Amino acid sequence: MKFSKDFLFGAASASYQVEGAYNEDGKGISNWDVFSKIPGKTFEGTNGDVAVDHYHRYKEDIKLMAEIGLESYRFSVSWPRIIPNGDGEINQKGIEFYNNIIDECLKYGIVPFVTLYHWDMPNNLEEEGGWTNKKTIDAFVKYADICFDAFGDRVKHWITFNETVVFAALGYLAGAHPPGIKNNPKKYFQVTHNVFTAHAKAVQNYKEMKQFGEIGITHVFSPAFSVDDAEENIKATYHANQHDINWYYDPVLKGNYPEYVVKQLEKNDWTPDWTEAELSVIKEAAPKNDFIGLNYYQPKRVAKNDIQNENSERSRENSTGAPGNASFDGVYKTVMMEDKTYTKWGWEIAPDAFLDGLRMLKESYGDIKMYITENGLGDEDPIIEGEIVDIPRIKYIESHLKAVKKAIEENINLKGYYAWSAIDLLSWLNGFKKQYGFIYVDHKNNLNRKIKLSGYWYKKIIEERGENL
Ligand code: BG6
Numbered sequence: 001m002k003f004s005k006d007f008l009f010g011a012a013s014a015s016y017q018v019e020g021a022y023n024e025d026g027k028g029i030s031n032w033d034v035f036s037k038i039p040g041k042t043f044e045g046t047n048g049d050v051a052v053d054h055y056h057r058y059k060e061d062i063k064l065m066a067e068i069g070l071e072s073y074r075f076s077v078s079w080p081r082i083i084p085n086g087d088g089e090i091n092q093k094g095i096e097f098y099n100n101i102i103d104e105c106l107k108y109g110i111v112p113f114v115t116l117y118h119w120d121m122p123n124n125l126e127e128e129g130g131w132t133n134k135k136t137i138d139a140f141v142k143y144a145d146i147c148f149d150a151f152g153d154r155v156k157h158w159i160t161f162n163e164t165v166v167f168a169a170l171g172y173l174a175g176a177h178p179p180g181i182k183n184n185p186k187k188y189f190q191v192t193h194n195v196f197t198a199h200a201k202a203v204q205n206y207k208e209m210k211q212f213g214e215i216g217i218t219h220v221f222s223p224a225f226s227v228d229d230a231e232e233n234i235k236a237t238y239h240a241n242q243h244d245i246n247w248y249y250d251p252v253l254k255g256n257y258p259e260y261v262v263k264q265l266e267k268n269d270w271t272p273d274w275t276e277a278e279l280s281v282i283k284e285a286a287p288k289n290d291f292i293g294l295n296y297y298q299p300k301r302v303a304k305n306d307i308q309n310e311n312s313e314r315s316r317e318n319s320t321g322a323p324g325n326a327s328f329d330g331v332y333k334t335v336m337m338e339d340k341t342y343t344k345w346g347w348e349i350a351p352d353a354f355l356d357g358l359r360m361l362k363e364s365y366g367d368i369k370m371y372i373t374e375n376g377l378g379d380e381d382p383i384i385e386g387e388i389v390d391i392p393r394i395k396y397i398e399s400h401l402k403a404v405k406k407a408i409e410e411n412i413n414l415k416g417y418y419a420w421s422a423i424d425l426l427s428w429l430n431g432f433k434k435q436y437g438f439i440y441v442d443h444k445n446n447l448n449r450k451i452k453l454s455g456y457w458y459k460k461i462i463e464e465r466g467e468n469l
Pocket residue numbers: 014017162163166295320321374378420426427428429430434
């Protein structure tokens with residue numbers, strides 16, 4: 001089988017992780033500009049002030065992407081670059097920058113796939129309560145409208161939010177992302193509801209503009225599997241999926257919240273402050289979603305948590321994303337298993353679980369169009385005689401692309417695959433040490449770029465449309 005012509009082979013990035021130029025050309029300060037400078041918050045104090053300087057080197061970078069043969073580039077727009085204080089004047093230089101990126105992509109026939117919110121929020125909005133404050137919903141919707149208006153003639157693929165579960169949970173349960181709040185489920189759920197509302201309103205507006213493109217959201221896709229057949233572990237796994245899959249996917253795709261979680265929230269007094277009007281916007285917008293984006297790195301292996309009082313404060317504060325944590329409510333824990341394979345950062349490598357998870361999604365949500373908006377291997381790449389021979393990354397992507405191929409053969413509606421990442425970039429909490437890119441960035445040598453072995457390998461896959469996978 002060959003991948004069809006309308007299947008997009010791409011790669012992705014995010015503004016804070018690549019751009020740098022954090023205070024140039026009128027950009028406002030973001031929550032991450034502030035948070036990353038608090039001692040102890042990031043790996044060796046790394047931050048995105050310069051990142052990999054994509055802001056100044058985007059032409060060179062997009063040329064290299066074209067050399068790899070990328071059909072699409074997923075990147076995010078930095079909200080504070082467009083509206084420095086989040087809810088006021090537009091920064092024309094910011095608009096110009098993304099116009100340039102888009103035009104540069106189109107010059108090479110690369111389809112721009114744009115994320116509006118990949119975590120960098122104007123800092124003054126964060127100071128006013130960030131996503132717990134309903135004013136942020138309106139500010140986001142305005143910002144989204146501005147982007148649709150400015151770029152929508154050329155951008156036909158829009159993602160509103162990247163991975164709500166990550167910025168909400170790490171921001172309000174683990175305290176590892178801004179605003180660094182720990183163990184506050186009430187706020188955590190409020191954030192999720194406010195984001196779903198903002199998403200729904202942005203979708204409605206986009207459709208009203210009749211730009212004839214598509215819009216959706218990107219979620220973490222980390223399906224949970226029980227470690228064994230014990231009933232208590234199966235129940236714990238159900239709980240995990242209800243919380244981390246259904247709570248996020250149902251409001252967007254079905255237009256309502258899963259009963260199971262709603263009941264738990266009522267019991268614990270965690271129900272968000274939600275109005276009838278917000279609930280109906282969510283309902284009305286659901287069928288207007290054109291697709292869902294999935295970021296898949298690893299599944300969850302789940303067991304019942306039986307250590308009393310083990311709660312979310314735990315090790316997630318030094319978040320590596322590896323298993324070994326109890327859920328915020330203490331109901332389940334994720335575990336490492338002896339018969340599984342893990343990356344250097346302890347993330348399980350599991351293409352089979354990827355395929356099983358996709359089957360689960362089809363069962364729950366039917367034929368909704370899906371894109372894999374992130375998937376990749378974080379590694380320290382070997383350099384031999386000046387060449388970056390990232391064979392483990394090739395193996396990783398190859399096995400996951402095979403799963404995608406199999407899924408398509410089973411009529412799962414997948415329309416694109418975006419490797420994380422197009423270019424080496426700043427990992428939020430793991431600095432520059434953990435590399436993901438097809439393009440290497442030499443931090444000891446003027447941030448020089450070079451295509452890795454994986455880039456040449458991906459080029460061939462694209463040329464053959466995956467026939468030999
Ligand atoms: C995803 C994010 O959660 O995972 C990316 O959308 C991130 O922004 C990626 O870089 C990998 O995470 P990490 O922690 O390995 O950098």
